[in-house]
Amino acid sequence: MAIGIQFSITLFSLFSMLHFTFTFSHTIPLPRFPSSLVHPELQLSSDSAEKNLYKTKFFTQILDHFNYNPQSYQTFQQRYLINDTYWGGFKKKAPIFVYTGNEGDIEWFTQNTGFMFEKAPHFKALLVFIEHRFYGKSIPFGGNKKIAYANSSTLGYLSSTQALADYATLIIDLKKNLSASHSPVVVFGGSYGGMLAAWFRLKYPHVAIGALASSAPILHFMGVTSPYVFNNIITQDFRSVSENCYKVLKGSWKLIEDTSDKKGGPELLQKSFRTCESDSDPGSLEGWLQTAWIYAAMTDYPTPSNFLNPMPAYPVREMCKAIDNSSRGNNNNTLEKLYDAANIYYNFTGTVKCFDLNDDSDPHGLQEWQWQACTEMIMPLGGNNEESIFPESKWSYDDRSSYCQYAYNVTPRPHWITTEFGGHDIKKVLRRFASNIIFFNGLRDPWSGGGVLENISKTIVAIVAKEGAHHVDLRFSNKEDPKWLKDIRKKEVKIIARWIKQYHEDLSFNN
């Protein structure tokens, strides 16, 4: 691969989070957490969403929970969304379901966590979705993103521990205001939000009686999970559909570079992939394709979905169909086949005329994940062994660190997450400590490689769906959902119901 060129071009241009690891590790993009999926029937405008699903509120939150200097006392407005349609009320000690917001606009997550809305009537639950600090409309420093995102002096307050303390503070205050101190709280989250949900139960058992942590890669940290696992799973996803598909994808990088080096090659690439810019470099094209394969694997759902882009059911299968398509005929059409496959991610609706390979638009406000990935979220992934569909490469902490120094003048703390939350020997640590956590993982999801895949104790359980993808359980249900997915949701409901029942039993027993 044309490493030197990629490096220089991408490093000194504007680039999204998706590309930054690419440029440093010379391998594949570090995916954003594919935080949630928009239900096809729920492409609501913000107005109608608010009207139907929730009301928007703001909470005056403290800037720094762990320090007492004057700066720490600053406050900001933290957004949360609330739906009390189904709540049984404080007198009945009816439960409160709280979504621990991820790295983006909370409305987006809320509109895509149908599970909570669909199960609220059964539990008579109050629904609360809390936005993570520094995302969406929950911006410190007067809500001014220019100041908040300016540099490490202000971004410094963006951390997982502060976010968890925000959630504890807000929930306790909310319960007090609702006279609902005896209503049990269950936390929910998917992806990074799932990590926060699990950690919240571990750190704040006095606030939440249990957590459903969906696709939460809490083990995806240095020294705990191999950097190769993520891409191995993607490789396996494609290879399981067809060996030819796997081989074509694996060979594509050389094909693209060889083509690019030929006379007329860049023009051929531009034409084949309908890129808007005529001088698009092969590195950008490779990053663009890799993004498609990664997100298809993560969101390889059994029904049509809309994550960053609309996609059909089982997009990996559809991509391989395009690759394997014999109607394209001879070998010379491999570039067209790759284009067809990428189109399933980038242009399923068929409305796009040309593609901007370096598009760094950020409709869901995920940008600041980059800061988190530069400070504490050192999740090693993107290493590629010989078998990978991506070019062979190693994940490098030094590359990450150099990038972070360059981008923010900040040095990562690669061991902080495991210091604060653990991760090593999790089965031994938690088998006699803690309770009431569900870890859901779908094995098609590359993030499952850093998830908890085995039961730890009777009450800390792993639910694993061989055919599942990234937090599929939290999505709105669909009449086309397969039986395994319906069964998993039933199982989750049953477990949560048990937590609540036991809570109420303990309450009456002790009072």
Added chain:
Amino acid sequence: MAIGIQFSITLFSLFSMLHFTFTFSHTIPLPRFPSSLVHPELQLSSDSAEKNLYKTKFFTQILDHFNYNPQSYQTFQQRYLINDTYWGGFKKKAPIFVYTGNEGDIEWFTQNTGFMFEKAPHFKALLVFIEHRFYGKSIPFGGNKKIAYANSSTLGYLSSTQALADYATLIIDLKKNLSASHSPVVVFGGSYGGMLAAWFRLKYPHVAIGALASSAPILHFMGVTSPYVFNNIITQDFRSVSENCYKVLKGSWKLIEDTSDKKGGPELLQKSFRTCESDSDPGSLEGWLQTAWIYAAMTDYPTPSNFLNPMPAYPVREMCKAIDNSSRGNNNNTLEKLYDAANIYYNFTGTVKCFDLNDDSDPHGLQEWQWQACTEMIMPLGGNNEESIFPESKWSYDDRSSYCQYAYNVTPRPHWITTEFGGHDIKKVLRRFASNIIFFNGLRDPWSGGGVLENISKTIVAIVAKEGAHHVDLRFSNKEDPKWLKDIRKKEVKIIARWIKQYHEDLSFNN
């Protein structure tokens, strides 16, 4: 009581922590944690202590674990003391016993936690005593106390959450350097150190397999424990010795004030109490006496001890003996009797010629507890009901807050500790969460009112000694120790041995 005068005199003079609540609540001094007791045989100089008990080391610690601004990356030298005389070594996965340092010089605590030294050979344990940030020699900002203690900008980094994160970081690093990642860690602490030990097990179960939290008033926070409990226990301690003693102490405040108001009264008080200053006000005298009664109650040990001052066994009994002493004869000698009683605390060795009522010397470096008591350690105590040996009064959060505003320009966060660590409904919260904590409390100790006095689960247990005082279990043993104390230490050893055994079983089972 001459409230106005006390307020103005004390507020604008130099005063120790001991007096600040006094001046604001017009009641009794807020005791420092009587953090440890010096064993009579162990009045070692620093040199000989180091030679015999431990070696001194320093660890480069990060200033702010929860923030990533440039300031947070500053480091400081954190002191810890280590003794490997008895350690079985990493190959045998022998345990590591860690003392989670309190609000003062770690050498003082170490020299007075004989339990760990005496039990180390049995467990083949490595001993480590970590100093709390901002105390002793573990001073951020280049070790410069003038800067570190200057104001809230620098003191802001002094907090319990930062201290716990320090301990986790240091322990993990130490284990790594010793190749001892499989050696189980048990944490120990008394008083505030005991709170930290319990919280450490709750928050860092992946670092410590269990905690012995001795006399840890983790429930002594607003809305959880009544502000009257502390002084009620002191009252009961004296009253249980003799009704006359109780009545004399209860009547003493009026007697002192009446005497002070009389012509020649101040001179009589000065003469009776051998005060150095001839113009000592009755408020200072009352504070001076109250300090003696409080510390006698807290350290009402069965053998001679030396906390802030040397004292005989059962000092409360000795004080009441002095009060009840018929050889002093008629009622007019009540002042002399009070002096005799106070002498047991202030002058048991008989070497003091006159007393400085406002002595604010701080040989063990406890001063910065005042900052902690102004930010997060809002422990309501000092309320006095009609029965109290102290004058009737209410504890007032507003008074505390006003003081803290005055002293540091800081507003307390009175609910932070319960938000971060819990406290409400602790039995319900922890009966199905967490494990391996021993809460020891002696019921003579006024701090026991905020302690965990009942078993929570099979592995979170309360050991309560009716005749015990403040973390008496952690003291060096003494051949005069009563049977109940010997039994308690045996019980603690047995429980800790069970944790370690189970840890090793789990380790071999899973590997």
